[in-house]
Amino acid sequence: MTAAHRRVNPFVIPGREDAPRSVLCPWREPDHAGLYVEIDNYAPAFQQFKDQFASPQLLKEACRLALVGGESGCGKSALRNMCAHWLEEELGKVGLQGKIFDLAKEVDALNQGLDGAVIDIKARMGRVCSGLVKKLAAGDFIEGSARDDLLGPAAGAPHEVYAELAAAMADKDREDVVPILLLPASDMRAEVERYLQMPGSRIVFFAEAVMSTNELSRIGAGQTTDMPPATVSVGTLSPADVELFIATRTEQRKRDCDFPSLHKELVEYLAAWPNTTVAALQGHLTGVYDHARRTFTNYTNDTTITKDDMTDYTMNWINNMRARR
The missing domain is CATH 3.40.50.300 (P-loop containing nucleotide triphosphate hydrolases)
Incomplete structure (x- = not known):
């Protein structure tokens, strides 16, 4: 892995890794203009x-x-x-x-x-x-x-x-x-x-x-x-929107970064969620990739995040929320 190739979470805005809930803002950061997806x-x-x-x-x-x-x-x-x-x-x-x-x-x-x-x-x-x-x-x-x-x-x-x-x-x-x-x-x-x-x-x-x-x-x-x-x-996402968002964002980031792909079954599972929003989708994707970075021994382009990994992430998130109460 070269210095330019970093192991990243592909669903966090580049340059905003410390602020994962940031939204695209091209008037402040012009590079963001190229990150919009037509969904x-x-x-x-x-x-x-x-x-x-x-x-x-x-x-x-x-x-x-x-x-x-x-x-x-x-x-x-x-x-x-x-x-x-x-x-x-x-x-x-x-x-x-x-x-x-x-x-x-x-x-x-x-x-x-x-x-x-x-x-x-x-x-x-x-x-x-x-x-x-x-x-x-x-x-x-x-x-x-x-x-x-x-x-x-x-x-x-x-x-x-x-x-x-x-x-x-x-x-x-x-x-x-x-x-x-x-x-x-x-x-x-x-x-x-x-x-x-x-x-x-x-x-x-x-x-x-x-x-x-x-x-x-x-x-x-x-x-x-x-x-x-x-x-x-703007509105909620169609199944095609979900698939396009995932495909576009991963393609944008794989040009100079390393991270696992999403298994086809997981993509279909996410696309089947009714009335989901881009914020909810990005939140789940950001979370499961953070979970993978902490738990995968091989976090590279050669590995895959599966539906089981999403379940593990979700259960871990639920348990952490319960522990905070």
Whole structure:
């Protein structure tokens, strides 16, 4: 085995071995763009998003809401990240500078109290707005004095702040900047639709929500906006999706890494699971390969992980969970 050939877990994102629950994020790590697999409606959803942003220069005139829907674990965050990455590049082609600001995890962490209660919509939207103003000031996109002026109304009246941001960036000679704001996940239609109605221009509000295609289609119904919401969705995996995900990911990694293959019977077993999500599938595959690395004496391309190995891993996981209680 050469130095380049490493014994790896093929279902952990390369370079993210210490963070196995990471999702693909090409706007932060461009190499991730080549790791997407066309499963769970990803390809048509991504194309649909591109069609809905066919004229990105219109963002000079108004704000825009983009919303990714689907069940928990279906890959909403990964799709959102690819869409944001693509939009950032497209804006550059029309003389604008897309700049992504991720407030999702930062605000969600602040939302949780000791009892797990989530703060109200108004407070959460205020935190998002305040966070964006601070990041714009820290990145030298607005003046420090503008930061102070905007932080006052940010907590209670974010619509006033978003209406003024384009002018504040222009005062700093940053009139070409388009903030692409990644919002905390929301299942509340009322919150999502408030962003749809935000005044101002040159801001894209990116949200993800556990919503069905029908629910997504009702966002903004009956409202008048300059530009409708851009909505896309992903879903659970078909048997063919499962097989394609496994085949693609292993092929990608075997170019420079060593690890056992999955036995055909195990692949068929995983493909037969009903309504499984990409997060659940990746979790099981990551787990069984970690188990194999600990227990196999010969963890190489010449060995195979079987259905019995999956059973051993599952029982070991169950026993460990019981021991922690």
